[in-house]
Amino acid sequence: MERLPGFRDFYPEPVPTQDVWSADARNHIFAKWRLTARRYGFREYDGPPLEPLELYTVKSGDEIVGQLYSFTDKGDRSVALRPEMTPTLARLAAAHERNYKKPIKWFAIPQLFRYERQQKGRLREHFQFNADILGENDPAADAELISLLIDSLRALGLTADDFVIRLSSRNAWQEFFNARCSDQFKAYSFYQIIDKLDREAPAESAGKLTALGFSLSEVTEFIQGGKPTKELEAVLQNLAARGLSDFVKVDYNVIRGLAYYTGVVFEAFDKKGQFRAVAGGGRYDNLVKLISRGKVDLSAIGFGMGDVVLLELLKERKLLPRFDAGLDAFCLIEDETLRPESLRLVQNLRDAGLAVDYLFVPAKTDKQFKRAVERNAAHTVKVERMSDGQLALRMKSLRTRDETVVSLTDAVERLCRATAMQSR
Numbered sequence: 001m002e003r004l005p006g007f008r009d010f011y012p013e014p015v016p017t018q019d020v021w022s023a024d025a026r027n028h029i030f031a032k033w034r035l036t037a038r039r040y041g042f043r044e045y046d047g048p049p050l051e052p053l054e055l056y057t058v059k060s061g062d063e064i065v066g067q068l069y070s071f072t073d074k075g076d077r078s079v080a081l082r083p084e085m086t087p088t089l090a091r092l093a094a095a096h097e098r099n100y101k102k103p104i105k106w107f108a109i110p111q112l113f114r115y116e117r118q119q120k121g122r123l124r125e126h127f128q129f130n131a132d133i134l135g136e137n138d139p140a141a142d143a144e145l146i147s148l149l150i151d152s153l154r155a156l157g158l159t160a161d162d163f164v165i166r167l168s169s170r171n172a173w174q175e176f177f178n179a180r181c182s183d184q185f186k187a188y189s190f191y192q193i194i195d196k197l198d199r200e201a202p203a204e205s206a207g208k209l210t211a212l213g214f215s216l217s218e219v220t221e222f223i224q225g226g227k228p229t230k231e232l233e234a235v236l237q238n239l240a241a242r243g244l245s246d247f248v249k250v251d252y253n254v255i256r257g258l259a260y261y262t263g264v265v266f267e268a269f270d271k272k273g274q275f276r277a278v279a280g281g282g283r284y285d286n287l288v289k290l291i292s293r294g295k296v297d298l299s300a301i302g303f304g305m306g307d308v309v310l311l312e313l314l315k316e317r318k319l320l321p322r323f324d325a326g327l328d329a330f331c332l333i334e335d336e337t338l339r340p341e342s343l344r345l346v347q348n349l350r351d352a353g354l355a356v357d358y359l360f361v362p363a364k365t366d367k368q369f370k371r372a373v374e375r376n377a378a379h380t381v382k383v384e385r386m387s388d389g390q391l392a393l394r395m396k397s398l399r400t401r402d403e404t405v406v407s408l409t410d411a412v413e414r415l416c417r418a419t420a421m422q423s424r
């Protein structure tokens, strides 16, 4: 039976074929995301993967609503698999914001589902690192968040030569729109056209803009002008103070496809322009109020960084480490009468935190040894009966080939020490 198109299988390394994904690489980026978020004082949250459909129809915008995996459940509820995390976060924050001091700094790594046309960098399921700050509308929060975005990419080995954050402002675009059109219902359609300018043929964009009463030339002129708004200036200064100016530039091509953004918006791109956006985000100061039906008013800013484009980029730049989850020890059982003692040893070593494996059923010594090598074990360990009848442990380093015999009582301590020395 085949997996569904746009969905992925994750295998441990070495992955068997080109069309499956590496579970080790995925864990590697999750670990870096978590570490960086914690360095910035963010706390982890999560929510359900299935939500009421209405959560997305309120304000995510037609594009994402058109991509929903939605259905009616057995209780006659209209539900959808989450296509993004932001509405869930708004719902969570609104429900219990009083329990948390502001600003709230939270992150999550949800799996998201969008019925998109499958293409490079776009699948029907992806994982997304979400980091958001709620309850602070000073641009200092925007800068902190953008700094976290930069550092989570730097933590993976990417530099200012590899990526750039393109900063823009929905306020600036809103002003542009208001000066030319008074029909707010057209604003979202207008943003959608701007969002796709880079990806669509100019004639197609020009036609759509004309239909709304705009011209492509005035739009292009505004983008090329690129004059930072006051809030963008503040963000740029804040990032300059951190020494991070090289990672950002003002670029009004960015506007963001989602409907709820209100102020500063941004996207992270690889500098060679080979891939789609690695991450995107911005301010959404009205969403919590909308989702809580006016009960809670919390300003917010956040971003989402997907694993698909990121892994493609890291692979292309050769920034993924070699993954061989080695073992600290492999227990050889040559004398089957000593299997109970060997199991006790394995248990003791595992209790001490070491990674240990062995074969479940009797096997020739060379087969066991071969498996130890395949599993990249640092040591083999073997319980042996000595000539005086006492039991002892023979441990051998597969790195240095040194062999020692120690008493069973010292076994755990000796192996822990040897493992610590080797990992230095």
Ligand code: HAM
Pocket: 083, 084, 085, 086, 114, 116, 121, 122, 123, 124, 125, 126, 128, 130, 131, 132, 258, 277, 278, 279, 280, 281, 282, 284, 301, 302, 303, 304, 305, 306, 307, 308, 309, 310
């Ligand atoms: P988004 O721009 O829709 O924003 O997604 C953010 C990132 O997720 C994209 O830049 C891309 O890397 C990845 N992504 C999105 N869709 C797919 C897909 N079909 N396949 C693979 N990767 C994908 C949001 O989702 C906002 N909720 C982010 C946010 C958080 N804004 C404020 N807080």
